[in-house]
Amino acid sequence: MTQPAKMPKMENASAPLMLRSEARITPGEAGLSGRIPHISAGVFCDTPAAEHALRDALQDRRMSRVTPRIAAGGIAAAIAFCAKEPTPDLLILETTATGDEILAGLNRLSDVCDPDTKVVVIGRPNDIALYRAILASGVSDYLVAPVDTLFAIAAILRLYASGPAKRMGRVCAFLGAKGGVGTSTLAQNVAWRMGQDRRGPVMLADLDLQFGTAALNLNLVPSAGFAEQATDPDRLDQALLERALMLKGAYLHVLPASGRMQEIAAPSPAAVEKLLDLARQTFPVVVLDLPHLQSSWMRAALAVVDDLVIVAGPDLASLRNAKCLLDIFRAARPNDTLPRLVLNQVGISKRAGVSPADFAQGLEVEVKTRIAFDPQIFAKAAGEGRLITEMAPRAGPSRAIARLAKDITADRALGGAGAGKKGAWFRMPWHAAG
Ligand SMILES: Nc1ncnc2c1ncn2[C@@H]1O[C@H](COP(=O)(O)OP(=O)(O)O)[C@@H](O)[C@H]1O
Ligand SMILES: [Mg+2]
Missing domain, CATH: 3.40.50.2300 (Response regulator)
Known part of the structure; x- marks a missing residue:
């Protein structure tokens, strides 16, 4: 200015x-x-x-x-x-x-x-x-x-x-290098933290439609999941989305997965696209918990993601898959910043694991976030239907998650350029139009 x-x-x-x-x-x-x-x-x-x-x-x-x-x-x-x-x-x-x-x-x-x-x-x-x-x-x-x-x-x-030019929210997606590495847990905790940090609404969409754990971990009882209600893009609208959302605490609006184990028809890419369009018209911040599967609707989801977080465990399969995912995203999103890599459950196995240093070297990317394996606090939080960042904010993993949430937000504030400092707003000419 x-x-x-x-x-x-x-x-x-x-x-x-x-x-x-x-x-x-x-x-x-x-x-x-x-x-x-x-x-x-x-x-x-x-x-x-x-x-x-x-x-x-x-x-x-x-x-x-x-x-x-x-x-x-x-x-x-x-x-x-x-x-x-x-x-x-x-x-x-x-x-x-x-x-x-x-x-x-x-x-x-x-x-x-x-x-x-x-x-x-x-x-x-x-x-x-x-x-x-x-x-x-x-x-x-x-x-x-x-x-x-x-x-x-x-x-x-x-x-x-409203109007196509008026999309508001940024979408941050969590994708696991393999199952069980804590992708959903981290997506839930990061979304919660972002809401607390912003003191404003954040939406978490559990897109692991069949095996999603958001409702379970957050102690919410969904009436019916998005999967049952909204596989048809023509039926999906703001009102339907609004009805499916459940509030956790003051700021976190959760779109729970079905949680029922019966077979669920995969949504069409058009339905997922519509859902994400509605989500970012309605929320400034949207966090997606993606299943670790390749499918056509997943590709549709990934096409609209602004910040991608790949979660890996300190093991060989994670290392191989993370490398593979990074290669795919390097090719598919040449103009985006590289996905952020999070190494979770560090220390889970003293003998068989891959060390964080070897991991970073194997991937040729910086591993900025490492979260220790801490079964006590994660199990206690899940048992109580709470988030570890809510239950034990001072514990090591909570602090690492809080930093991760801040880093993602900071990238967002400057369009991926890094240091998320306040004050850039008036100097951005394209903001003049509102
Ligand atoms: N850093 C950690 N230390 C200990 N347990 C963890 C950690 N991260 C996740 N977990 C636990 O691992 C299990 C799998 O987590 P989940 O988020 O469902 O994995 P994913 O979505 O990758 O399949 C859960 O019981 C969760 O509480
Ligand atoms: Mg999961």
């Missing part, structure tokens, strides 16, 4: 153009249709009237999937909040400041705000030059106060209007 000094000086604009005269018109039915996806929202207001209108807006039925946080203090409070807490997916800032003060405030906010966050500013100045400068700084919309409840609902709906 350009420095405020270079911004147009508001007092020089002799007769400022008026902004959006339609802003005072009550939105029509079309402007009020739709639903906001599963997001977290932070609202920071300078005036009680705006706080009241926005509180009512967030209690509207169209916002029922939003996790809101409402506070006084305008832009300054938002900056203080984002400096120490995870940035919400949506920030709504109401301010009584002047144009120059707003721009200076947004500049400071950019240092502490996540790149993916959408920001809406509600201000007093009614001036097209300021409007342009604010949008150019990466803000999604600027509204002139006062904003009433219906107008706020319409403005938020506009931000999330």
Whole structure:
């Protein structure tokens, strides 16, 4: 974002153009249709009237999937909040400041705000030059106060209007080099951690349709799995997905597998594609637990994955399969970063295992995440229907999982470039369009 000094000086604009005269018109039915996806929202207001209108807006039925946080203090409070807490997916800032003060405030906010966050500013100045400068700084919309409840609902709906270009979430998939190496356990724990870190919604889809363990491990009782309900892409829609989801804790929305052992017809690639499209229209973060099988629907799933995590155990079969999978992905996804390799159950066998060093050498990739074999805490967590990162956050494996979740999120924030530092948001020109 350009420095405020270079911004147009508001007092020089002799007769400022008026902004959006339609802003005072009550939105029509079309402007009020739709639903906001599963997001977290932070609202920071300078005036009680705006706080009241926005509180009512967030209690509207169209916002029922939003996790809101409402506070006084305008832009300054938002900056203080984002400096120490995870940035919400949506920030709504109401301010009584002047144009120059707003721009200076947004500049400071950019240092502490996540790149993916959408920001809406509600201000007093009614001036097209300021409007342009604010949008150019990466803000999604600027509204002139006062904003009433219906107008706020319409403005938020506009931000999330559906359409192919509006996909929101990133998809992270866990794939095992072989069965039993802990792929599902890690997918569940990482998804849980991401929700806690974000203080916002995360979806976990258990796509091991027949033998999936998410519901079992998380102590959820699914009425019927996705497999039974949604193999037909024409039947699959937001409502069906929403009904199949089960909430674990405050943030983790689980799409459980059937858990019944009878034979299940494989879903069509089109059904899986549709499911993942719906998932990322509705959730900012989607974690997939994939079975370790090759099939046509798995290829469809892998085509939309942004971050791929291969889980291997410290054994020869894992090493061979991981090498094979890495070769496949190198060829199939030449423009993506290489999958992340996680070595789990390290130390499971003193005699027969492959050491982490030999593993890394054999694969010619860095093994950044190693998780120790710790049967006590994993068995205890499964027995209690809890996650190890929830039950024993300070244990070694939980800390390694927490780091893995942070690393994946960090890659996400900068489009795979690595260091996931806050503050890149305003400097990304393509964010200006919201
Ligand atoms: N690091 C670990 N230490 C001890 N047990 C583990 C570890 N990781 C996973 N497990 C256990 O291994 C078993 C298989 O895990 P699971 O996630 O179902 O594997 P997969 O999905 O790869 O087939 C589970 O009982 C799980 O609790
Ligand atoms: Mg599994």
